[in-house]
Amino acid sequence: MKYIVSIVSVVIFAGGLFFVYTYYTxxxxxxxxPEQALPIALELLRYVLIVATVAAFLLTVVIFVSxxxxxxxxxxxxxxTKDLSFTKDQFRRFYELSPVPYLLITxxxxxxxxxxxxxxxxxxxxxxxxxxxxxxxxxxxxxENKLMLFRERVARGVALEQQEVQIIQNNGTLRWALLxxxxxxxxxxxxxxxxxxxxxxxxxxxxxxxxxxLSLASxxxxxxxxxxxxxxxxxxxxxxxxLTEEVQGYLLxxxxxxxxxxxxxNTLLNLSRIEMGRVQVQKEDxxxxxxxxxxxxxxxxxxxxxxxxxxxxxxxxxxxxxxxxLVRIILQNLLSNALxxxxxxxxxxxxxxxxxxxxxxxxxxxxxxxxxxxxxxxxQKLYRxxxxxxxxVNGNGIGLYMCKxxxxxxxxxxxxxxxxxxxxxxxxxxxx
Numbered sequence: 001m002k003y004i005v006s007i008v009s010v011v012i013f014a015g016g017l018f019f020v021y022t023y024y025t026x027x028x029x030x031x032x033x034p035e036q037a038l039p040i041a042l043e044l045l046r047y048v049l050i051v052a053t054v055a056a057f058l059l060t061v062v063i064f065v066s067x068x069x070x071x072x073x074x075x076x077x078x079x080x081t082k083d084l085s086f087t088k089d090q091f092r093r094f095y096e097l098s099p100v101p102y103l104l105i106t107x108x109x110x111x112x113x114x115x116x117x118x119x120x121x122x123x124x125x126x127x128x129x130x131x132x133x134x135x136x137x138x139x140x141x142x143x144e145n146k147l148m149l150f151r152e153r154v155a156r157g158v159a160l161e162q163q164e165v166q167i168i169q170n171n172g173t174l175r176w177a178l179l180x181x182x183x184x185x186x187x188x189x190x191x192x193x194x195x196x197x198x199x200x201x202x203x204x205x206x207x208x209x210x211x212x213x214l215s216l217a218s219x220x221x222x223x224x225x226x227x228x229x230x231x232x233x234x235x236x237x238x239x240x241x242x243l244t245e246e247v248q249g250y251l252l253x254x255x256x257x258x259x260x261x262x263x264x265x266n267t268l269l270n271l272s273r274i275e276m277g278r279v280q281v282q283k284e285d286x287x288x289x290x291x292x293x294x295x296x297x298x299x300x301x302x303x304x305x306x307x308x309x310x311x312x313x314x315x316x317x318x319x320x321x322x323x324x325x326l327v328r329i330i331l332q333n334l335l336s337n338a339l340x341x342x343x344x345x346x347x348x349x350x351x352x353x354x355x356x357x358x359x360x361x362x363x364x365x366x367x368x369x370x371x372x373x374x375x376x377x378x379x380q381k382l383y384r385x386x387x388x389x390x391x392x393v394n395g396n397g398i399g400l401y402m403c404k405x406x407x408x409x410x411x412x413x414x415x416x417x418x419x420x421x422x423x424x425x426x427x428x429x430x431x432x
Contacts, residue, residue: 103195105181107155109133112192121177121197123170134195139166139174150179154193157183164204167197176204221265229258264396279326279409286324288352288359289314295331296350299339306344310335313351320359321432326406327361330414333399334363334426341388342367342423358412358431366423375418379404387420403428 095102101118103111114122114129122129122137135151146163153160160181166174178198185191232255240248292314303310331350338348342365351362370378374385382397403426407414412430 101197105134105193109135137167176201225262281323281410283321283323286320286322288318288320291324299335302339309347311349330403330406333403338363338365361428364425369420369422369424370418
C-alpha cells in the first residue's frame with residue numbers, strides 16, 4: 001500500500017509541474033509586453049508550492065503509516081510469541097502435573113514420555129517406563145487377541161477409545177483402567193500416540209461384588225422355586241379330582257407366576273456369568289432345525305394367547321458347529337421380545353440361513369418398533385424403549401444386553417433395523 005501511495009504522490013507532483021510548465025509557456029506566447037510576465041511568474045510559483053506541499057504531505061503520511069505499521073506488527077508478534085510460549089508452558093505443566101496418567105508412545109508402542117501420574121500408577125520410574133512397550137504392561141490372559149488388535153490399530157494410526165484393560169503394576173498387582181490412544185503429529189518426531197489411562201479399579205471391584213452377590217442369591221432362589229413348581233405340578237396332575245375349580249384356578253396362576261420367577265432367576269444367573277466372564281463357549285455339531293422348532297414350540301402358547309402367527313423359515317436337516325445352549329438363550333429372548341411387543345393378530349418370523357462364513361439367524365416382527373432417538377441405547381443393560389414400557393409393564397431390560405454379550409462371546413455379533421410402528425428385525429451373525 002505504501003508503494004502505491006508513493007507512486008501516486010510522485011505522479012501528482014510531476015503532473016503538477018507539467019501543468020504549470022504548459023500553462024506558463026502558453027501564457028508567455030500570448031503576452032503583448034514583458035511587464036505582463038511578472039504576474040504569470042508569481043502565479044506559476046504559487047502552483048509549484050501547492051503541488052510540492054501536497055506531495056510532501058502524502059509522502060509524510062506514507063512514512064508515518066509505514067513506521068506505525070512496523071511498530072504495531074512488532075508489538076503484535078511479540079505478544080503472540082509471548083502468549084504461545086506461555087500456553088506451551090502451561091500445557092507442559094498440565095501434562096506433567098495432571099492427576100490423569102498420560103504417556104506418549106511411538107507407533108510401535110514404545111513409551112517416550114510418561115507424566116508423573118503414570119509413574120505413580122505403574123510404580124516405576126520415568127526412566128524405567130521409557131524402556132517399556134505400553135502393551136507389555138497389560139495382562140494378556142484371555143485377552144491376547146484383543147491386545148493384538150490394539151497393536152495393529154495403533155500401528156495403522158487408528159484411535160482407541162475407552163477400552164477396558166488390566167495393567168500390571170511393579171509389585172505384580174493388577175488394576176483395571178480405561179485405555180484411550182489418540183494420534184499426534186509432530187514435525188520433528190513424526191506420528192506419536194497420546195495414551196490416557198483412567199483408573200476404574202474401584203468401580204470394577206464393586207461390579208464384581210454385586211455380580212457375585214447376584215449369582216449367589218439367584219442360586220439360593222433357584223432350589224425353592226423348583227420345589228414349589230414340583231408341588232404345584234403334583235397337585236394339578238395327581239390330585240386334580242380332589243380340588244375344586246376355584247382352587248385349580250389359583251394353583252394354575254401360582255404355577256405361571258412361579259415359571260416367571262424361574263425364568264427371571266435363570267436370566268439373572270446368565271447375566272452374572274456374563275459379567276464375571278464365566279461364559280464357556282462349547283461348540284459342537286448342533287441340529288439348528290430341531291433347535292429352532294423346539295424354541296418355537298416352547299413359545300407357541302404365548303403366540304396363541306395374542307393370536308400372533310409364529311412362522312419359521314429353516315432348512316430341513318440344518319446342522320452347524322456352535323454352542324446350541326447359548327443359541328437357544330438368544331432365540332428365546334429375541335422371540336419373547338417379538339411376541340411381547342407385537343399387537344394381537346400380528347406376525348413373527350424366525351429365519352435361519354447358512355452363509356460362507358457361518359450362520360445368520362433373524363427374528364422379524366411387525367410390532368411397535370423402536371423410536372429412532374432411542375435405538376443407540378437398545379443393547380444397554382436395564383434399558384427399555386419408552387414405547388415398550390407403555391405397552392408392557394413387565395420387563396427387566398436384560399434380554400437384548402444378554403443376547404449381544406452371548407453373540408460376541410461366540411465370536412459373532414447382533415444388529416437390528418427398526419421402523420417405528422412397523423416392526424423390528426434382529427439379525428444374529430455367528431461364525432463357524
